[in-house]
Amino acid sequence: MGGGDRIIKRPTAKEYQRLKRKNGLVDKTQEFKEWREANPEAYKAQQLANYAEKKGEIKKQPCEICKSEIAYKHHPDYSKPLEVVWLCPSCHKKLHLGILIK
Ligand SMILES: [Zn+2]
Ligand SMILES: [Zn+2]
Numbered sequence: 001m002g003g004g005d006r007i008i009k010r011p012t013a014k015e016y017q018r019l020k021r022k023n024g025l026v027d028k029t030q031e032f033k034e035w036r037e038a039n040p041e042a043y044k045a046q047q048l049a050n051y052a053e054k055k056g057e058i059k060k061q062p063c064e065i066c067k068s069e070i071a072y073k074h075h076p077d078y079s080k081p082l083e084v085v086w087l088c089p090s091c092h093k094k095l096h097l098g099i100l101i102k
Pocket of ligand 1: 064065067089091092
């Protein structure tokens with residue numbers, strides 16, 4: 001067999017960057033870096049919470065609002081890093097937007 005099915009076009013560096021941007025990878029990394037620098041308290045709280053979760057001190061739970069299985073840790077108070085609320089991305093966003101509007 002001639003291996004005719006092995007023609008895989010490799011993306012050029014430029015195409016690769018565009019692909020990354022399209023998938024939001026470039027912007028997310030940059031966004032996260034900016035967020036981390038602007039919110040050192042929040043970042044620290046997240047790091048501590050992630051560590052506690054690894055040690056089993058915090059147990060993963062479904063979203064507290066809609067019970068979605070995909071939930072992430074939200075900190076109502078960054079000075080209490082181990083007090084977390086589990087929220088799915090959409091409820092989390094709504095909550096933060098709600099706080100911002102208030
Ligand atoms: Zn939810
Ligand atoms: Zn949050």
